Amino acid sequence: MTRETRVLPVVAAGAVETPFAIQGYDEVITRDTVWGEHSHPFHELLWNERGASTAVVGARVWTITPALGMWMPAGTLHSGSAVAGTWFRASFFGFHATPSISDTPVAVEITPLLRLLLERLGDQRLSAASRSTTEAMVLDALEPSPRELLVHAxxxxxxxxxxxxxxxxxxxxxxxxxxxxxxxxxxxxxxxxxxxxxxxxxxxxxxxxxxxxxxxxxxxxxxxxxxxxxxxxxxxxxxxxxxxxxxxxxxxxxxxx
CATH class of the missing domain: 1.10.10.60 (Homeodomain-like)
Structure with a gap:
């Protein structure tokens, strides 16, 4: 099986207007995959539904799992990798619509409550009021964790x-x-x-x-x-x-x- 390399742009924090407060994304990786160094205009919460993946910022290498996720502030240069079979998830947080929980990348414990709230935001039937309330609850439940799987290379x-x-x-x-x-x-x-x-x-x-x-x-x-x-x-x-x-x-x- 060949390895897939994905090339993404480097975008400064807030450089692109995002029409959302919190937006979810998920994908099951079918081939071993590497993401080249890139950055987003929005904040990003990375976690997995299944399997482990890595995120690299400079010489720091984090392991991301279903239990421990990672907060990536907007504009942070990072790369990553995941093996085939990994089901990764990400939540994107609008730079101007939501505050960052940290100025630097940090671990985030994916608690049952946080998981349920993020999954609820994926329900397209949510009313605008319910979505706003759920987003506020997500932001309230988000906090850096002292527990992290981090190695400085x-x-x-x-x-x-x-x-x-x-x-x-x-x-x-x-x-x-x-x-x-x-x-x-x-x-x-x-x-x-x-x-x-x-x-x-x-x-x-x-x-x-x-x-x-x-x-x-x-x-x-x-x-x-x-x-x-x-x-x-x-x-x-x-x-x-x-x-x-x-x-x-x-x-x-x-x-x-």
Missing amino acids: PTSALLRPIAEAFHENPGDQRTLADWAAVLGVSTRTITRAFHAETGTSFARWVASLRAQHAVALLTRGWEVEAVAEEVGYRSASAFGAAFRRTTGLTPGTFRAP
Whole structure:
């Protein structure tokens, strides 16, 4: 199956007048798909009905799922990807009609209430008054979440081999000392580089990367035990504890039915 690449324009915030306050969109992806870097004149709430996808802003990579969505402020340059079978959803918020919940991209928990309200806006039979009331309720229910599946991608020549190795195999067991020996530098040099480029430690970066990979597998229906082994944990309980420390959520939150 060939990969599809979609090219979208770069549009400044509010540069195009939108005739809506909140408008929904959804699509089932039939081929692995990549969206090139682009921006919208409106704010965007991204979430999935099924599967996991990614959104990239600069060196930051978010995982989007049915449980955790993402708020993309108008005018933000971003790219993304989704594998075949993903059912993604988006809600567009008029730049002049609705306020942004954040000036920067943030995670949003897709609560049952928020989901119901967004689905209600898809009902074409809604009266103007009911639509206005529902839109106000959506805006009231929307808020940034401290829980997010976010990884900062290191890009320096020093850290690139580490990033590539863990993206290829999130279960890689090499430690900080192992990588220092491979790269011919001190552990302190790698530690400083990770903090400078990602804002976190090597261990926390690895845990976040493993959590992202785990979510992608869980949303495809993998058993927790199999996911734990795939991402480098010796048991499901060890994986569960690390996952909760990293995301604040349990693996079961993302398990496909």
